[in-house]
Amino acid sequence: MSELRKDPVTSRWIIIAAERAKRPQDFKTEQPAPMKPEACPFCEGNEKRTPPEIMAYRKKNSYPNGPGWWVRVIPNLFPALSIEGDLGKRGEGIYDMMRGVGAHEIFVESPKHVVSVTDIPEERMREVLWAYRDRMVDLKKDRRFVYGLIFKNVGRSAGASLEHTHSQLIVTPTIPYTPGREMQGASEFFRFRGRCLFCDMIQQEIDSGERVILNTADFIAIAPFASRFPFETWILPKEHSSHFENLPKYEIDGLASILQRTLKKIEKALCRPAYNYIIHTTPFDLGELDQYHWHIEIMPRLTRIAGFEWGSGFYINPVPPEEAASCLRETDEFAFEAAAARTP
């Protein structure tokens, strides 16, 4: 089992993943070549190559761990955290630690060997979001767990090891560092001004318009004012809401649409770059909050992170977000589909 350790200096928790342990020489091995679709463990018909499924949306007459599904949730074969056991919280002098208890699940987003989530139909994208929601709702019942982090890695330089379109959920027994800092900052703003920082941000972005990428009935996609990375994009619900998993059905529909449209714009403008997206939401053990606002952060992986960024947390972004937003606004995501359709 892995171990969670708290850095006494920054209070950041780290996962020491002993199961994934590597010796020095293991770091020298090259990355494996891309897998042939017939050998892909995520393709329909290859269900036996993965651990037994946790959940699947599948045809009525089909059986678990067989074909007939359109979204399938499985445990990660090399989990960062394990589902069994108690936390065993303990200290050792100035150090704090606990057992690596949590969940690490994979959402397979298509039964076919599709590489981009923008290539699945919009109604299937909604089902992917429903699966995110269902797993969050199920796991938050477990009192050992504190936070659910849904994320997607696309492309090798963004950390993906399989190309078949998928996303992941890691549930942790502590609040991760970055969402924790976000909540702290938003709480300070709320204490000072009595309003949600994100709601103010959405209003100011709509008023100025220069960093808006898409503005639909229920959601807004913006290039954030202090973007860390070129073409960083956030998607936020326009109506205040602190918990992703509480979003109403009509918002699922709206989110599926704006998420796919935004990703298509990024794929078209930047020629299918490697990217990550991540959902920032409120910890499991807190009720509806006035001061926090869930959102999705999309981070194309275009620049190399060097010593200055690692050591300082001070990012150097060569693309002003106003230019990124203007470029993505002008990118016609529907023309992309037509062009893609022409090359079979």
Place this chain on the structure above:
Amino acid sequence: MSELRKDPVTSRWIIIAAERAKRPQDFKTEQPAPMKPEACPFCEGNEKRTPPEIMAYRKKNSYPNGPGWWVRVIPNLFPALSIEGDLGKRGEGIYDMMRGVGAHEIFVESPKHVVSVTDIPEERMREVLWAYRDRMVDLKKDRRFVYGLIFKNVGRSAGASLEHTHSQLIVTPTIPYTPGREMQGASEFFRFRGRCLFCDMIQQEIDSGERVILNTADFIAIAPFASRFPFETWILPKEHSSHFENLPKYEIDGLASILQRTLKKIEKALCRPAYNYIIHTTPFDLGELDQYHWHIEIMPRLTRIAGFEWGSGFYINPVPPEEAASCLRETDEFAFEAAAARTP
């Protein structure tokens, strides 16, 4: 001029480097091939290929921007921050910003085309550290500047664009995010216990011994308890000191030795990996502090950072620091020199 922007959510400052601006297609270009030594702007004899030097340690009868030096400090040709102008601090609704004023300098650590700083003699390494100190002392006189961050990028995957051994200094008009968080954590510990957190850490590490890599008269090299990265290594002065630039002469000698020895161990154990090191010290405008302790963080770049780490700040480290420390302890850094000497 670039612009500094504060993320209203996390209070993290970001540099929007308009001069370095890129269009989407610029991200597709491949990295340039390694440069031939005769074309290297850092090699002795090629001084005219860099901006005029800020400072150099050179022979008495030699002239600035000509040969005869052993450490040379020059402005970065593509600076993230510029030295001229006032800060122009301003707000716009919920957003805060200022002009990208600061310094961005390069330390060329050898007149010869040497790729690793472990290949320069130890007495030259001391001179590199003296140059770090001299530039910090000079720049902290400027009241616009708040923090000096010294760092080194080695290898392309660590962000180096030239292979000739060098390090950098970026001076910022705000406290960078990560050292700011470190100071906050150390201050909380000090308020609670009345002692320096780092001094306690050094004592606990010496007592247990399992994460110690090198323990010399004045310095200790350890694998930190909550290492974010495999083989992450910190070097700390054993006597409490908050400011790197105040270190006494005998500690410069000790630091040159332990830094080169530690880097040699890492290079030998991991076959000259890409790495970064960074010096964390106290902001310019603060006097000697009881609660903060300067140190060097060395981060080999062995693992890929994926969506989970980016979005959560929660790192997954596959190598327990006890194993990394044991491996580096057992690696004979002097045997490496002998082996290197055999292959000319």
